[in-house]
Amino acid sequence: MNFPSWTLLGQSLLSGIFIGSLYGLLGLGLSLSWGMLRQINLAHFALAFLGAYLTFQLTSVGGMDPLLTLGLIAPAFFAFGVLMQWLFSRFSISPFNSLLVTFGLTVIIESLIQWIWTADYRKMDSVYGEMKFKIGSLYVPLPELLTLIIAVTLSLSTWALLRYTDLGKAMRAAAEDPQIAAAFGVNEKRLALLLSGLAATFAGVAGLCLALSYTLSPSQIYAWIGVVFAAVMIGGLGNPIGPLIAGIVIGVAEAMTMALISPAWAPLVSFSLLILVLLTRADKV
Amino acid sequence: MLELDHIEVCHGLATALWDVSLKMAAGELVCVVGPNGAGKTTLIEAIAGLNRITAGTLSMDGASLNKLARNRFCDQGIAIVPEGRRLLTTMSVQENLELGSYRAAARVHRQASLERVLALFPVLKMRLAAPAGTLSGGQQQMVAIGRALMAQPRLLLLDEPSLGLAPSIVLEMFKAIRDINESGVAVLLVEQNVAMALEIAARAYVLEEGRIIAEGTPEKLLTEPHIRRAYLGEA
Numbered sequence: 032m033n034f035p036s037w038t039l040l041g042q043s044l045l046s047g048i049f050i051g052s053l054y055g056l057l058g059l060g061l062s063l064s065w066g067m068l069r070q071i072n073l074a075h076f077a078l079a080f081l082g083a084y085l086t087f088q089l090t091s092v093g094g095m096d097p098l099l100t101l102g103l104i105a106p107a108f109f110a111f112g113v114l115m116q117w118l119f120s121r122f123s124i125s126p127f128n129s130l131l132v133t134f135g136l137t138v139i140i141e142s143l144i145q146w147i148w149t150a151d152y153r154k155m156d157s158v159y160g161e162m163k164f165k166i167g168s169l170y171v172p173l174p175e176l177l178t179l180i181i182a183v184t185l186s187l188s189t190w191a192l193l194r195y196t197d198l199g200k201a202m203r204a205a206a207e208d209p210q211i212a213a214a215f216g217v218n219e220k221r222l223a224l225l226l227s228g229l230a231a232t233f234a235g236v237a238g239l240c241l242a243l244s245y246t247l248s249p250s251q252i253y254a255w256i257g258v259v260f261a262a263v264m265i266g267g268l269g270n271p272i273g274p275l276i277a278g279i280v281i282g283v284a285e286a287m288t289m290a291l292i293s294p295a296w297a298p299l300v301s302f303s304l305l306i307l308v309l310l311t312r313a314d315k316v
Numbered sequence: 317m318l319e320l321d322h323i324e325v326c327h328g329l330a331t332a333l334w335d336v337s338l339k340m341a342a343g344e345l346v347c348v349v350g351p352n353g354a355g356k357t358t359l360i361e362a363i364a365g366l367n368r369i370t371a372g373t374l375s376m377d378g379a380s381l382n383k384l385a386r387n388r389f390c391d392q393g394i395a396i397v398p399e400g401r402r403l404l405t406t407m408s409v410q411e412n413l414e415l416g417s418y419r420a421a422a423r424v425h426r427q428a429s430l431e432r433v434l435a436l437f438p439v440l441k442m443r444l445a446a447p448a449g450t451l452s453g454g455q456q457q458m459v460a461i462g463r464a465l466m467a468q469p470r471l472l473l474l475d476e477p478s479l480g481l482a483p484s485i486v487l488e489m490f491k492a493i494r495d496i497n498e499s500g501v502a503v504l505l506v507e508q509n510v511a512m513a514l515e516i517a518a519r520a521y522v523l524e525e526g527r528i529i530a531e532g533t534p535e536k537l538l539t540e541p542h543i544r545r546a547y548l549g550e551a
Binding site for chain 2: 197207208211219
């Protein structure tokens, strides 16, 4: 085996961190709705891709700056998340059924994307796309760096919200015992709407990051599900920082496997990690 | 202050409470005794807004609470110490206590309420940062009572506060309940420990199979042979 150069290893480490932060960003919303609303929201991925296509449309056709598209996408996605939670609570959908319902929703959104944008590959041209700078001998692409910054910022602020504010503490209380939280004045239904809106907004933000760095096609929705689920399970359900850390660990492990062994082995890594974690800390998951 | 007028509560298709009437004045200490499965928890949860009543009226100061959303009951000054404590086990003791003062009117007095609770249960001072699930049963019960006090209630509902506790802790708990009542808070106590409950209560109701079968002062109830036999173990 040829040992790769330090530059290649460094570049792999960096790209592992970058893709891992996107795993974490996609996992953030998933983890919140799974851990705190007891919904396994498969549609989170389709929503992220819808967000990516909308960013693509507004930027490539509408001529907007990609970051500014969030001004439109974030409120729209928030409203969608609120509506979704309202329907889930209106029809008392159980956690297992939420998996089925959101799978259906995924297929619907996928068809919608295919109908509007066709199954052709789309790559957003933006001012950020070609921007990269060099640190030593390592290249740092700006879109990926933005993804990392956004993922860290959102995960940390969500953590701080849940940890330090009355609103966040009420959300955690309602997630553990909705009846008792209500008995002390928490409007747990309204908080669930807010939380679901936030999770959907995070999907929209992840969509922006997808559009910045990746070539889009409708079928790509399914490519992310496995590894992001692994990051969420490893990071802990309902934990806002866990998926980011786990995502980066998985991303780096994958990138290192690619550099040191062979790209074909990379997918094996995330699931081996997941199985390992499930075996060693089964009590915590 | 509190008035239950011929209320009925159903769990699904099964009726758990039939035609229950109960009255409490401000600052009173009233207990409800009865065997397991008599509907005591159902009754107390109905007063806290956690169970919907299906017939009759539940009112505070003459205003009906039948249609009130369950998260608004605490604004009426009602706070519950539920059966089995139901602390948020992954959250810290302090966070559990603070949940009690979530409602706006109690939140402004949060610091003062916390100091009052810690004065009542000084042992909690050292455990404020600990996850509530790691405390002993007695300490968890103190947190549950403290959480309810943080809501600054006019009416404190206590569901089996002595359940599963060591006798010395039970004594401490009853002393605390008496202190709370003497500070002006009305207390509705549901207990299986009938002897101790009757000792501190001004009035008592006996609930059997979802119906009130007797009420009155402890002295009066203790003269009834059925009650002496069923609850005090006399032949």
